[in-house]
Amino acid sequence: MIFRSIAGPAEVEHLVSLSHKREVSARWVSGLLERGESRPAWCRLAELPGGDPLAAHAFDSFSMEGPPRAVPAFVTLLGHVDHDAAVALLRGDLDGSGAEAVEARVTVYRDDSPSLAALREAQVGVLAAAGFALLVDRVQLEWSSAAPVPRPSGLLGFRPASTFPSREVVEVFAGVGDGSVDSGMVSGRSALGREGEAERRLGYATHRRHEDAWFVVGVDPAGEPVGFVQSALADGEHPILAEIGVIERYRGRRYVDELLAYGTGVLAEHGADRIASTTDVANRGMRGAFARAGYAESGSRSDFRWQRSAV
Numbered sequence: 001m002i003f004r005s006i007a008g009p010a011e012v013e014h015l016v017s018l019s020h021k022r023e024v025s026a027r028w029v030s031g032l033l034e035r036g037e038s039r040p041a042w043c044r045l046a047e048l049p050g051g052d053p054l055a056a057h058a059f060d061s062f063s064m065e066g067p068p069r070a071v072p073a074f075v076t077l078l079g080h081v082d083h084d085a086a087v088a089l090l091r092g093d094l095d096g097s098g099a100e101a102v103e104a105r106v107t108v109y110r111d112d113s114p115s116l117a118a119l120r121e122a123q124v125g126v127l128a129a130a131g132f133a134l135l136v137d138r139v140q141l142e143w144s145s146a147a148p149v150p151r152p153s154g155l156l157g158f159r160p161a162s163t164f165p166s167r168e169v170v171e172v173f174a175g176v177g178d179g180s181v182d183s184g185m186v187s188g189r190s191a192l193g194r195e196g197e198a199e200r201r202l203g204y205a206t207h208r209r210h211e212d213a214w215f216v217v218g219v220d221p222a223g224e225p226v227g228f229v230q231s232a233l234a235d236g237e238h239p240i241l242a243e244i245g246v247i248e249r250y251r252g253r254r255y256v257d258e259l260l261a262y263g264t265g266v267l268a269e270h271g272a273d274r275i276a277s278t279t280d281v282a283n284r285g286m287r288g289a290f291a292r293a294g295y296a297e298s299g300s301r302s303d304f305r306w307q308r309s310a311v
Helices: 009-015 022-035 083-095 114-129 166-177 183-207 255-269 284-292
Strands: 002-005 043-047 053-060 074-080 101-109 133-144 157-160 215-219 225-234 238-246 274-280 296-307
Touching: 002 083, 009 022, 009 043, 009 053, 022 053, 022 074, 043 083, 053 083, 074 083, 074 114, 083 114, 101 114, 101 133, 114 296, 133 183, 133 284, 166 183, 166 225, 166 238, 183 238, 215 255, 225 255, 238 255, 255 274, 255 284, 274 284
Parallel strands: 074 101, 238 274
Antiparallel strands: 002 043, 043 053, 053 074, 101 296, 133 274, 133 296, 157 215, 215 225, 225 238
8 A cells, every 4th residue: 555645736636536526626626736725745645556546635724814834734535445544544644744733524415315424424434543533513504596585674784894993893703702602612712712712713704705795793773783794705716604693792682683684695696696604503593593594404514623642
């Protein structure tokens, strides 16, 4: 068995040959290489001596907080036909990566498909054997143009976040984090504190591809900020409802419905016929809000993290 990196973009098709969605995976890896978020050296294969692939994965260093990092931050499994080869390849690459932590996701759409359920189980098995721990289970959400476009009722006004002083926007983000059950906000606060977590989340929002009218603060009739919503384009082209939240003291007034209607509507007006989002499985309140806005739960996503041992 041989472990190697691809020589360059010309080998991307070979790298993704075991992928469940070869064309999608090829476009994604090619995009990472073009944007400098991955490198041929980080696109890895386990092969038989004759060249038949046994397993493949790709690391990337994308960061919404600035330029790509010098070490990998994320790994995507691209398929395998040999569990042991996939685990050995991943373990060795993690050990030699120079990274202190690497994240991964297992995403499955249309979970009623037996083949996709088996794929999920196989990928989770590889990650677990390589030392990854589960962070959170999330729900994939999708609005399509077959559903009505939700419209705000007029209960709130909407102002571009760019028109507020940055400190005020940080405080809005911090207020949304107060009492939140969102796993990312909870873990972020544990590591960075109230304001640090809000600043980091705002940094992510700022670096997403969006127009001013897509990232807004909702204000009540008195002009007080009550929350925010951001719509964006992921990977340069895919419409997403990236983030949404209501400040703790304003929850329970259905303001989330107003924000969600606005964020969906601006993308629909932009021509989106599908909009994706995610939320924690345990966040039943947010799942209910998405359902009221016409979003369907289209699949599942499990987030994992590998942490380098201190020993």
